[in-house]
Amino acid sequence: MSLNAAKAELRSADRSLSNMKAAPNFEIFEEEWRDFLNCIEKVWNKTERGCQSFRDKFQPWQGQFSRERKKDALLKYVKQARDADNHSIQEVAEVKPGSRTIDFVNPKGGYIESMKIVNGNIVEFKGDPIVVQDHPPTVVALKVKNNGNWYNPPREHKGLQLKTQHPVEIAELALTYYRNFVTEAEAKFF
Numbered sequence: 207m208s209l210n211a212a213k214a215e216l217r218s219a220d221r222s223l224s225n226m227k228a229a230p231n232f233e234i235f236e237e238e239w240r241d242f243l244n245c246i247e248k249v250w251n252k253t254e255r256g257c258q259s260f261r262d263k264f265q266p267w268q269g270q271f272s273r274e275r276k277k278d279a280l281l282k283y284v285k286q287a288r289d290a291d292n293h294s295i296q297e298v299a300e301v302k303p304g305s306r307t308i309d310f311v312n313p314k315g316g317y318i319e320s321m322k323i324v325n326g327n328i329v330e331f332k333g334d335p336i337v338v339q340d341h342p343p344t345v346v347a348l349k350v351k352n353n354g355n356w357y358n359p360p361r362e363h364k365g366l367q368l369k370t371q372h373p374v375e376i377a378e379l380a381l382t383y384y385r386n387f388v389t390e391a392e393a394k395f396f
Contacts, residue, residue: 207256207257207258207259208256208396209252209253209256209257209388209391209392209396210256211252211255211256212248212249212252212253212256212388212391213388214252215245215246215248215249215252216245216249216381216384216385216388218241218245218248219242219245219246219249219377219381219384220381222238222239222241222242222245222377223238223242223374223377223378223381225238225241226238226239226242226373226374226377227374232301232345235299235345235373236297236298236299239298239299239373239377240291240298242373242377242380243284243287243288243291243298244288244291244292246284246288246377246380246381246384247284247285247288249384249387249388250275250384250387253387253388253391254268256391257391257395260395263395264391264395267391267394267395268391271387278363278364279360279361279362279363280360280362280363280364280368280376280379280380280383281363281380281383282357282360283347283350283357283358283359283360283376284376284380286350286352286357287347287350287357289350289352290350290351290352290357293352294350294351294352296348296350296351297348298347298348298350298373299345299346299347299348299373300345300346300348301343301344301345301346302343302344302345302346303343304340304341304342304343304344305340305341306326306338306339306340306341307338307339307341308328308336308337308338309336309337309339310334310335310336310337311334311335311336311337312334312335316333316334316335316336317333317334318331318332318333318334318336319332319333320332320333321333344370344372345372345373345374346359346370346371346372346373347359347371347372347373347376359371359376360376363379363383
């Protein structure tokens with residue numbers, strides 16, 4: 207027995223992640239995201255199969271990782287998004303439209319005496335200083351429903367806040383976690 211099959215899935219997941227980053231459009235991006243979700247779950251399954259001949263030792267060791275997969279927001283979401291993709295017709299990502307925000311420089315707020323907006327642009331403004339920010343369209347992971355339960359895109363992983371809910375950030379963190387899982391399994395059992 208070996209972990210070669212699990213390592214092959216890690217390479218496939220890594221390739222899907224690279225393809226997500228280089229995707230020329232959302233359709234291809236989403237296909238690669240779905241492929242990533244499937245590959246990363248197969249890493250788990252193929253590691254189990256590779257350790258089948260000594261499962262009496264492997265399963266207790268694997269328990270810490272099993273608990274993390276059930277409790278950690280990112281790991282739980284990745285598994286549930288994969289399940290939603292395989293067992294339903296749910297979407298697992300979408301393009302969030304771009305937007306423009308207007309805030310006061312002073313975080314406590316301010317006063318606007320007058321403001322005129324033409325074609326989405328401020329052409330006249332009198333009042334306390336403001337900051338206008340344009341936010342381009344971006345891809346976000348979507349909440350999924352499995353067995354009557356909703357699973358929101360993660361906001362943290364291993365106690366650290368995620369910067370975004372972008373599938374690339376989620377995939378990078380998941381790939382790191384599962385690489386570590388396979389590396390530790392190989393060091394312990396092979």
